[in-house]
Amino acid sequence: MKPDPIYVARPRLPELSDMMPLLEEIWGSRILTNRGPVLQRFETALSKYLGVEHLSVVSNATQGTVLAMRQAGITSGEVITTPFSFVATAHAIRLSGATPVFADIDPETLNLDPAQVEAKITPQTRAILPVHTFGIPCDVDGLAEVAARHGIALIHDAAHAFGVRRDGQSILRHGDMSVLSFHATKVFNTFEGGAVIVQDRDTKLAIDRLANFGFADAVSVDDIGTNAKMNEFNAAVGLAQLCGFDDVLAARHVVAGRYSARLEGVAGLRCVCPTGVAGHNSYAFPILIGPDYHIDRDALFARLEDANVFARRYFYPLISDLAPYSDLPSAAPDLLPVASKAAEQVLCLPLYHDLDEAAQNRVIDVILAGS
Structure with missing residues (x-):
C-alpha cells in the first residue's frame, strides 16, 4: 500500500x-x-x-x-x-x-x-x-x-x-x-x-x-x-x-533549508535557489541532476513517482521546443545551449509552507538512495 x-x-x-x-x-x-x-x-x-x-x-x-x-x-x-x-x-x-x-x-x-x-x-x-x-x-x-x-x-x-x-x-x-x-x-x-x-x-x-x-x-x-x-x-x-503571510514565508524558508542541509554535497546534484538569503521567497526548490549523479533526471523523476512523490520538471520542455514556437529562428536548440541543458536536468521538489519534516524526509530519502 x-x-x-x-x-x-x-x-x-x-x-x-x-x-x-x-x-x-x-x-x-x-x-x-x-x-x-x-x-x-x-x-x-x-x-x-x-x-x-x-x-x-x-x-x-x-x-x-x-x-x-x-x-x-x-x-x-x-x-x-x-x-x-x-x-x-x-x-x-x-x-x-x-x-x-x-x-x-x-x-x-x-x-x-x-x-x-x-x-x-x-x-x-x-x-x-x-x-x-x-x-x-x-x-x-x-x-x-x-x-x-x-x-x-x-x-x-x-x-x-x-x-x-x-x-x-x-x-x-x-x-x-x-x-x-x-x-x-x-x-x-x-x-x-x-x-x-x-x-x-x-x-x-x-x-x-x-x-x-x-x-x-x-x-x-x-x-x-x-x-x-x-x-x-x-x-x-x-x-x-x-494576514500572517510573513509566517508563511518563514515556514517556506524552513522547508527549503532542510532540503539544502540534507542534499548539500551530493555528487551530481546542484540546488539552484539560495537559502538563508535575505529577500528570497522560497517559491520553489529546483535541483539540477548532472552526469555525476548515479541516475539521470527522468529516472529520478520516475523513482519519486513510484514513491508517490510528485515532483515536476519545470521547465521541460523549453517554450522554444513547443509547437507554437519551435519554428521560430531563435528557437533552434543550438542557439540555446544553456537553457537546453537546464531543461534536461531540472527537477522541482515539493515545497509548501506546511510540508512536515516526515513527509519531506520521504522525498529526500528517495533522492539519497544509491548516492
Whole structure:
C-alpha cells in the first residue's frame, strides 16, 4: 500500500474566520466586480506590503502581461524573452501581437543573460520580457542598461517573485512594469489573479482602463481594452491571505533549508535557489541532476513517482521546443545551449509552507538512495 501522495505544491488557504467578515460585506453590498470596495482595499494593502506605490490587480498574470505590453505600445515587432519559463510568458507576447525572440540564460541563475539579449536585438525589437525564475532576481541592472541603450521597454515577468527583495527594496520596482501571479500554486494566491506594478499613477489608471474594456468613463471608450478585472471574491481572498503571510514565508524558508542541509554535497546534484538569503521567497526548490549523479533526471523523476512523490520538471520542455514556437529562428536548440541543458536536468521538489519534516524526509530519502 502506497503512502499518501506528496505533491509539488499545496495551496495555502486563508483562515475562514478572516474570510467570513469579507464575504458578509460582499453579500450585503452585492457589489461583485468592477473595482468594488474590497478590491480597492486589497490594492492599498498589497501596495503597502510589497513596498511599491502603484499597482493594479487583475484577473491573472497572463492578462496582466498583455495589458503591460499594450500600455507600452507593443502591438507588433519582436520581444526578447527566455525559453526557460512557463508557456504563458511567450503566449502573452503573441497575444499582444508581437513575436517572441528567445535568448539564452545564465547557467547560475537560470535567468536571461543580458549579453545574450543584446545579441538578439534588431530594428524590430520593441521590448525585453525577462522572468525572475523561481523567485531568483534576474540581472535587473544589466537588462536595464541594455533596454536604455536601445530605447526599448523592459517589462519583468515576476510571476514567481512575490515578496522578493534586493538590497532591502522590492524587486518589483525595477523595469518599466512588473507582473505578479496570484495563481493557486504561487507563494501568495487569490485562487486566480495577478497584479501589474507600474512606476506612476497615470500608468496605473491606464492599466485599470485597459482591464475594463478601455472605458474612460460611463460613456467613453478610449482604447481597445479587454475584461481583465479581478472580482470582489478573489480580492477578499487576497486580503485574508495577507494576514500572517510573513509566517508563511518563514515556514517556506524552513522547508527549503532542510532540503539544502540534507542534499548539500551530493555528487551530481546542484540546488539552484539560495537559502538563508535575505529577500528570497522560497517559491520553489529546483535541483539540477548532472552526469555525476548515479541516475539521470527522468529516472529520478520516475523513482519519486513510484514513491508517490510528485515532483515536476519545470521547465521541460523549453517554450522554444513547443509547437507554437519551435519554428521560430531563435528557437533552434543550438542557439540555446544553456537553457537546453537546464531543461534536461531540472527537477522541482515539493515545497509548501506546511510540508512536515516526515513527509519531506520521504522525498529526500528517495533522492539519497544509491548516492
